[in-house]
Amino acid sequence: MNRSVPDPIRPIRFDAGKLHLLDQRLLPAESRVNTYDDAASVAVAIREMVVRGAPAIGIAAAFGVVLACDRVRDHHAGSWRAEVDAAIERLAAARPTAVNLFWALDRMRAVLERCDTVAEACAATFAEAQAMLEADIAANRRIGAAGAALIEPGRAVLTHCNTGSLATGGFGTALGVIRASWGEGRITEVFADETRPWLQGSRLTAWELLQDGIPMQLLCEGAAASLLQAGRVGWVIVGADRIAANGDTANKIGTYGLALLARAHGVGFMVAAPLNTVDFGIVEGSAIPIEMRAESEVLGFGDQAIAAPGARAWNPAFDVTPAELIDVIVTEHGAVHRPDRAGLTALRKHSGG
Numbered sequence: 001m002n003r004s005v006p007d008p009i010r011p012i013r014f015d016a017g018k019l020h021l022l023d024q025r026l027l028p029a030e031s032r033v034n035t036y037d038d039a040a041s042v043a044v045a046i047r048e049m050v051v052r053g054a055p056a057i058g059i060a061a062a063f064g065v066v067l068a069c070d071r072v073r074d075h076h077a078g079s080w081r082a083e084v085d086a087a088i089e090r091l092a093a094a095r096p097t098a099v100n101l102f103w104a105l106d107r108m109r110a111v112l113e114r115c116d117t118v119a120e121a122c123a124a125t126f127a128e129a130q131a132m133l134e135a136d137i138a139a140n141r142r143i144g145a146a147g148a149a150l151i152e153p154g155r156a157v158l159t160h161c162n163t164g165s166l167a168t169g170g171f172g173t174a175l176g177v178i179r180a181s182w183g184e185g186r187i188t189e190v191f192a193d194e195t196r197p198w199l200q201g202s203r204l205t206a207w208e209l210l211q212d213g214i215p216m217q218l219l220c221e222g223a224a225a226s227l228l229q230a231g232r233v234g235w236v237i238v239g240a241d242r243i244a245a246n247g248d249t250a251n252k253i254g255t256y257g258l259a260l261l262a263r264a265h266g267v268g269f270m271v272a273a274p275l276n277t278v279d280f281g282i283v284e285g286s287a288i289p290i291e292m293r294a295e296s297e298v299l300g301f302g303d304q305a306i307a308a309p310g311a312r313a314w315n316p317a318f319d320v321t322p323a324e325l326i327d328v329i330v331t332e333h334g335a336v337h338r339p340d341r342a343g344l345t346a347l348r349k350h351s352g353g
């Protein structure tokens with residue numbers, strides 16, 4: 001079977017010297033595109049979740065560096081390099097867990113080192129950021145095909161958070177595997193956790209899947225155990241914000257619980273991510289910095305208070321799933337089954353990295 005999967009959503013666009021970001025805080029009620037012409041406001045957009053998802057954060061930050069170069073070219077008084085470096089530092093401080101942010105900024109720093117003038121820097125950083133965006137979409141298509149090949153036809157899958165076009169340059173990582181699997185007729189439907197507190201599942205993943213005509217049902221995270229117990233799901237498929245060298249994986253809070261449930265019920269657990277999500281500088285998951293976000297995100301939704309007045313909230317944005325609970329990590333360079341340091345290192349060598 002070969003179904004077409006339209007995948008029309010592109011959250012990041014750079015045009016006429018400005019960065020355009022689809023405001024993900026407002027979806028699905030409103031599709032508003034915000035326009036940015038300086039790096040500082042891109043850093044705020046990342047922190048405040050206008051753009052989110054590990055690869056998308058990295059790409060947006062890369063374009064933030066382009067904006068910094070453009071601005072310095074037009075207005076600078078002192079050293080252009082020092083001003084661009086300060087903008088990079090500000091972008092790096094936006095969110096701590098997704099390694100793609102730091103990977104993208106390191107690539108931009110390497111480009112800047114090769115430039116002698118600010119005019120050169122403007123052209124070279126733009127070319128690099130645009131190449132990063134296009135390479136991300138191409139990588140996601142390869143991840144999608146490689147992940148789909150592992151899925152035996154005839155069952156549903158469960159996913160968490162949003163790992164789709166919105167979270168990347170386009171197509172998605174875990175959602176890319178799901179798109180490819182649906183295109184090949186391998187899955188019957190998708191179950192998506194609503195993903196408290198930002199509701200990336202019910203607002204964003206549902207929005208993407210429905211536009212592609214992929215049948216889906218939402219569930220509260222607390223319903224996942226019953227769903228897996230009922231035997232309706234063949235694979236749990238998630239993305240990643242940072243993978244340590246040994247395969248331990250940081251992803252949206254709640255992922256670890258799903259991995260435990262999957263193992264308890266004999267369901268496959270797949271992490272889909274580009275190789276730039278693997279941080280070979282971090283030996284194991286306990287060293288991954290986990291972002292703590294405001295209590296208000298749990299105590300209310302938007303402007304509306306939900307919790308009893310005076311209640312406190314614990315709000316880590318991510319958790320770490322130990323590698324031994326992961327059946328396979330799928331990247332654009334291939335899959336590592338029962339991931340560990342040796343498997344990931346071999347994959348990196350094979351990729352030429």
Ligand code: MRU
Nearest residue numbers: 052053054161163167239240252
């Ligand atoms: O807080 P968010 O929405 O940025 O978290 C996103 C996730 O946890 C995704 O699962 C992860 O970034 C992978 S996206 C391809």
